[in-house]
Amino acid sequence: MAANKRIMKELGDVNTNPPPGCKITTKDEDIYNWDVSMDGPDDSIYKGGKFTIAIVLPKEYPFKPPTLSFRTKIYHPNVTNDDRGAMCLGMLRAEEWKPPNKIADVLKLVRAVLSAPQPDDAVEAGIADQFKNDRKGFDKTAQDWVKKYAK
Amino acid sequence: MDSEDEVNSVVSSVDVGMDDDDSSVDFGADSDVEIDDHYQDDAAFETQEKDLMPKKKAFEVDYRVYSPEDIQKQQDKQVAEVSTLLEQPHEITAILLRFGRWNKERLIEKYMDNQEEVLDKAGLGQDVYKSPPRIDPPRIFTCDICCEDGPHESFALKCGHRFCVTCYRQYLFQKIRGEGEAARIKCPGDGCNRVIDTKSLDLLVTSDLTDRYHELLMRTYVDDKENLKWCPAPNCVYAVECGVKKRDLNKVVPTVQCDCHHSFCFGCTLADHQPCPCSLVRRWLKKCEDDSETANWISANTKECPRCHSTIEKNGGCNHMTCRKCRHEFCWMCMGVWSEHGTSWYNCNRYEEKSGLDARDAQARSRQSLERYLHYYNRYANHEQSARLDKDIYHKTEKKMTLLQGASGMSWIEVQYLEEASRSLQQCRQTLKWTYAFAYYLARNNMTEIFEDNQKDLEMAVENLSEMFEKPTDQLAALKVEMMDKTTYCNRRRVILLDDTAKRLKDEQWEFNVELS
Numbered sequence: 001m002a003a004n005k006r007i008m009k010e011l012g013d014v015n016t017n018p019p020p021g022c023k024i025t026t027k028d029e030d031i032y033n034w035d036v037s038m039d040g041p042d043d044s045i046y047k048g049g050k051f052t053i054a055i056v057l058p059k060e061y062p063f064k065p066p067t068l069s070f071r072t073k074i075y076h077p078n079v080t081n082d083d084r085g086a087m088c089l090g091m092l093r094a095e096e097w098k099p100p101n102k103i104a105d106v107l108k109l110v111r112a113v114l115s116a117p118q119p120d121d122a123v124e125a126g127i128a129d130q131f132k133n134d135r136k137g138f139d140k141t142a143q144d145w146v147k148k149y150a151k
Numbered sequence: 152m153d154s155e156d157e158v159n160s161v162v163s164s165v166d167v168g169m170d171d172d173d174s175s176v177d178f179g180a181d182s183d184v185e186i187d188d189h190y191q192d193d194a195a196f197e198t199q200e201k202d203l204m205p206k207k208k209a210f211e212v213d214y215r216v217y218s219p220e221d222i223q224k225q226q227d228k229q230v231a232e233v234s235t236l237l238e239q240p241h242e243i244t245a246i247l248l249r250f251g252r253w254n255k256e257r258l259i260e261k262y263m264d265n266q267e268e269v270l271d272k273a274g275l276g277q278d279v280y281k282s283p284p285r286i287d288p289p290r291i292f293t294c295d296i297c298c299e300d301g302p303h304e305s306f307a308l309k310c311g312h313r314f315c316v317t318c319y320r321q322y323l324f325q326k327i328r329g330e331g332e333a334a335r336i337k338c339p340g341d342g343c344n345r346v347i348d349t350k351s352l353d354l355l356v357t358s359d360l361t362d363r364y365h366e367l368l369m370r371t372y373v374d375d376k377e378n379l380k381w382c383p384a385p386n387c388v389y390a391v392e393c394g395v396k397k398r399d400l401n402k403v404v405p406t407v408q409c410d411c412h413h414s415f416c417f418g419c420t421l422a423d424h425q426p427c428p429c430s431l432v433r434r435w436l437k438k439c440e441d442d443s444e445t446a447n448w449i450s451a452n453t454k455e456c457p458r459c460h461s462t463i464e465k466n467g468g469c470n471h472m473t474c475r476k477c478r479h480e481f482c483w484m485c486m487g488v489w490s491e492h493g494t495s496w497y498n499c500n501r502y503e504e505k506s507g508l509d510a511r512d513a514q515a516r517s518r519q520s521l522e523r524y525l526h527y528y529n530r531y532a533n534h535e536q537s538a539r540l541d542k543d544i545y546h547k548t549e550k551k552m553t554l555l556q557g558a559s560g561m562s563w564i565e566v567q568y569l570e571e572a573s574r575s576l577q578q579c580r581q582t583l584k585w586t587y588a589f590a591y592y593l594a595r596n597n598m599t600e601i602f603e604d605n606q607k608d609l610e611m612a613v614e615n616l617s618e619m620f621e622k623p624t625d626q627l628a629a630l631k632v633e634m635m636d637k638t639t640y641c642n643r644r645r646v647i648l649l650d651d652t653a654k655r656l657k658d659e660q661w662e663f664n665v666e667l668s
Contacts, residue, residue, distance in 0.1 A: 003297070005297060005298055009298040060329065062296060063321055063322055063324075063325035063329075064325060064329070088471075093471075095473060098337075098339055098341050098342070098343070099295075099296040099314075099318065099322055099339050100296055100314075100339065100340065100341045101341055121471055
């Protein structure tokens with residue numbers, strides 16, 4: 001199948017040349033389920049944290065976007081604060097995803113969003129509000145959560 | 152049949168000559184022929200009726216019914232016209248018109264103003280191609296989607312993003328079959344906004360998808376035009392044109408009848424709900440369905456698009472919603488427009504608090520008024536059920552008519568009064584049903600009493616006729632004259648009620664106990 005070759009190539013690429021701070025494994029040879037271990041970017045308040053992210057490729061991949069969920073709890077306006085830890089931003093939205101986009105691009109996007117949250121396209125309104133108006137309070141909770149959940 | 156002679160009359164509140172009303176002029180000469188015939192058929196009928204009824208009825212609106220071929224012709228004609236004006240080939244013009252939601256004037260104006268910007272926004276880039284699209288012969292290159300090196304056939308739009316034909320087709324399959332897109336599919340290239348034109352699509356789309364694609368294109372055309380709607384009857388392929396605007400819906404109940412005989416409201420596409428305006432109908436139905444499981448699920452899991460009222464189920468985590476049908480972007484939490492929303496999170500928080508409060512209030516109020524509600528609901532439901540029973544009668548009518556022809560020696564034409572009576576019964580019950588929903592929302596005053604008198608008169612007329620209808624077949628022939636009189640009387644009572652209600656609705660004389668939304 002064409003998709004297999006594409007996914008194998010992507011896997012090969014991220015293993016030889018992983019995006020900064022990322023380590024990728026697949027579950028039991030299942031190339032449609034990726035586990036990513038991502039270090040909090042140095043220029044972000046998530047620095048020092050280690051986040052597990054599950055990426056599921058739909059069977060229509062790469063014609064439909066992958067879905068992404070934080071398995072590690074994170075205090076962030078663009079990540080849902082529930083057991084899914086979902087993020088749907090930019091290229092992760094079906095309308096914006098284009099088949100040439102790669103998982104590596106998605107991971108780069110995630111890191112960029114960790115460094116610079118996008119409160120105007122948030123999934124957690126309360127957190128976005130705090131991020132905009134009470135940055136100190138936001139930073140504190142985010143760092144507390146890193147200590148509590150992401151060590 | 153009331154509605155067939157309604158085609159010619161116009162409700163005065165309907166705006167004629169609005170900016171996008173031009174379409175009534177646009178409809179092709181070919182389709183006019185059919186329509187003229189239709190008018191002539193009705194002409195005799197109409198003059199006869201005019202002696203009995205007031206000429207102009209306030210509850211009627213102007214409309215036309217179109218077949219898929221008519222709609223295709225309309226599209227083609229508009230594309231051809233605009234194409235000449237913009238000096239662009241048909242494919243490009245079609246994309247531009249779809250981009251501009253078929254508002255020709257505004258598109259032409261904008262185009263003349265700033266050609267480059269319009270082309271760019273419509274996903275056409277600046278250069279306009281002259282050569283027809285083609286699939287390029289096999290060669291070796293790495294397709295950025297499947298990562299195969301080939302050699303494979305390939306395709307690229309003018310933007311130059313080249314992919315192998317297999318991937319291109321798979322992409323289109325996903326968009327058309329999976330996401331129901333047609334008019335605004337973009338080039339698969341990363342970040343590229345160029346829209347794939349019809350010719351390229353026809354070239355690439357596999358034959359099993361072609362029909363679906365053209366169906367979707369047609370659908371976007373009708374969906375985009377405010378004055379066109381699909382007939383909602385199952386399997387019906389016709390569309391109806393009506394000039395009544397959304398903003399007029401609190402003043403008029405635009406009821407149309409499709410060529411498939413289905414009568415529906417042009418405003419909300421529900422079945423004929425005269426005299427009740429759409430917003431009250433929506434409110435009423437929501438209220439009535441509160442008990443059903445489906446309704447519970449819908450209210451728990453869906454909301455309506457604030458722009459087009461499509462019911463939307465949220466199936467992902469993101470609050471940034473894009474309506475699949477009208478492309479409206481809004482926030483799931485506060486239902487506000489997304490673009491305005493980005494900088495004011497307070498709206499969202501306040502909404503949560505307030506809606507919680509509103510919900511609790513509403514619950515308390517609904518308990519208090521439950522008794523009142525049940526009074527109206529029982530009568531509403533009764534007519535709904537009776538109408539169903541009348542429908543059974545309607546099916547039995549034909550049998551009766553055949554029997555009667557044998558028993559009394561009457562000819563086919565002579566027993567038509569039975570069918571007339573049956574139809575009249577159904578129509579009147581439909582109206583009566585909605586008078587109860589309407590009355591539920593009326594504030595009590597002198598006008599309410601007039602309304603209730605009219606309602607009572609129609610109800611009596613209907614029950615009288617309904618009773619006769621159940622007489623054994625052998626007595627029916629003797630009752631012919633009486634039955635015809637009663638049918639006429641029913642129809643007249645219905646017209647009086649609808650006319651009076653519609654006039655007052657137009658003049659905003661009714662006082663309701665809720666806001667018309």
